[in-house]
């Protein structure tokens with residue numbers, strides 16, 4: 588876990604950061620990018636969705652849904668539950684409902700972002 592910093596191997600220009608267990612800046616996308624500063628071609632380690640092997644897709648899927656579903660989602664659900672029961676003095680049941688709603692909203696967001704990345708990847712390939 589934690590943040591991973593990516594930089595251009597030629598001029599050390601920062602290219603962005605990723606959180607979580609990722610080793611690439613992006614999993615889905617073009618495998619090459621141009622450094623915005625020096626213009627060098629950089630291998631991103633990403634692949635377009637259609638080029639991915641089944642196990643790569645499974646890895647991306649597991650990362651998206653397990654990382655957010657098991658680690659991030661429940662953390663927010665717990666905070667929602669704690670906030671509702673401790674600070675708003677609502678019943679435990681309402682706290683649990685708030686937690687479930689928080690978790691569902693996070694998963695919905697994560698799901699939509701993932702779907703959009705796949706759709707964008709398929710669109711790039713069909714252009």
Ligand SMILES: [Zn+2]
Nearest residue numbers: 595598622625
């Ligand atoms: Zn560069």
